[in-house]
């Protein structure tokens with residue numbers, strides 16, 4: 350039996366969302382994408398390989414560095 354690892358979605362500065370852990374990526378019809386143990390989703394909206402990041406965010410100068418607001 351394989352041990353599952355909690356999924357983590359890490360928002361990268363000026364880039365994609367890195368997904369690791371036990372997670373399933375499905376389209377709007379419920380079809381499951383084949384993914385690697387770690388993969389990145391496009392956050393800039395300009396990837397030619399959506400929903401995955403293809404690195405285009407670097408070419409277009411995408412800027413976004415969200416942070417959790419701390420009280």
Ligand code: FES
Pocket residue numbers: 364365366390391392393394395396401402403404405406407
């Ligand atoms: S975030 Fe990388 S191509 Fe959009």
